[in-house]
Amino acid sequence: MQEKEKRRIKLKKISNSRVARVLLARKSVVACLIILAVMLIASVFAPFVAPYDPYKQDLVNMLKPMSFEHIFGTDSMGRDVLSRIIYGGRVSFTVGVVSVLLAGSVGMMLGLIAGMAGGIVDAVIMRIMDAMMSIPMIIMSLFLGSIFGKGLGNICLAIGISMIPSYARVTRGQVLTVREMDYVTAGTLCGASKIKNTISHILPNCVSSNIVLMTMNLGSAILNEAALSFLGMGINPPTASWGGMVNDGYKFMSSNPVIAIAPGIFIMVVVLCFNMVGDALRDALDPKLRGTLGKGKKKKIIKQAI
Template sequence: MEVQKGKQHTTAKRMQEFAGVFFSRKLVIFGFIIIVAMILLALLVPVLSPYDPNLSSLKEVLRHPDISHWLGTDDLGRDVLTRILYGTRVSLLVGLASTLVAGVLGMALGLIAGYMEGIVDSVIMRIMDAMLAVPIVILALFLGSALGKGLGNIIFCIGISMIPRYARVTRGSVLSVKKLDYITAGRIYGASRFQIAVKHILKNCLSSNLVMMTMNLGDAILTEASLSYLAMGINPPTASWGGMVSNGYEWLSMNPCVAIAPGIFIVLTVWAFNVCGDALRDVLDPKLKGTL
């Protein structure tokens, strides 16, 4: 009972420290608010907005921003703000899911490569190098055209194309962590290879990967936007930020809001994730806890 209490106490204290370090920079607060707001709005948009995102209304084509349409309407008379908020769902989903796919697979491959070394390492890393040689958008385009459009495929494409980054970063840190005394100590004190790999090595490589994931989240959203812009992404009429920029681009001279507003959302989201990624790195460094 005593022990349990002590544990809880420290967990609470740790959470407090965590928050303290995370928000030690003012910008992070803004970034964090933006992310939370985005998620809330994406969830609540059916309640908040009186418009259907996909229903066209030819009477209201390309209207400039006013009281009823805060960001105007597009070429089919759909409310831009409503579509942006529905697009948030797609963008965040694609961003989160594809980085998760890339992170998990990449870390697993990197861990195996770094831990086993030798021929396994060579094979895995050469494949990764080959993948890195192809630009992400091109790779995703290629995968997309092979697999077809659709949300699931987009996630898969972007996820696969980002694997090499994680594999490389993980392998690098595995190689350096592996040489430390506490790994040797683990071996001496009877830990199995699997235990060492997961408990000691992976845990210590996790922070750099987590930070990269938050930063890549922005990248993934951008890639999705590019793919949608290139008409290889989400099927219309489903709203996605990239698709909206691509579509609004044609009407830039008549109603710039149609292209610029989703663009601003992309920029804000990517920035917010990057800022939070930096803060996360500070938090995950055990030495910085409480000192900042």
């Protein structure tokens, strides 16, 4: 028994090593991870990184152009744009992580219930998910946001609910495949209950695909928050958010376009980085999808990992 456990641990380490090597084989992915890490650290330690108070108004210096004193200039109330971008990263990363965790946990639970229960339970849950998926995510977020109201918590809830169907469908598909495997059947024959089989064998096999989906949906959640804030249904002012800054700055595109362009670039970079990392993670976890690596390089990475 101890020998089997040691072998299982060794195989797990080899698998984790292979995933890490494949994931970090692309220089673009490494660059994206560094960019995201720098932005996240700057957002967490914003009070020490930001050069100015992002909420302090200085009407004498409003709409100042780019300079050494104010790298991205100042907005219509004289607030430093760079400082507000740094603080706005807190809102964006918080919305991304909280809404994705909410959607992932609820969606996986619904997918497990639908896949294992089958019959009318499966039909009801999946028809509700299909109905939700037929509505574009931004429209669903706007609808839920109008019901819940503004505020960080309400926006996280609205975006999280709008992303639940994708996790439910992915998890259900995995459950329908895994529950027919021999080891699940063997567990049932040995007296394991359906709940124990679900937790011990089926749920772990659904996690990797959902982790990939979560990584890619982080960018979508941040983009949705920016869109809601731009439309005036997101974070309450004067709290700094990238979408709200674009909304405030687009009115001055002719005189001082940097006010709107700078936060827009940060949104674009973060979403692009999360999408690239999610795509690479998908390739690393599923060997069938490693189409972007050359055959020789793939063999070399797998050989080194083993």
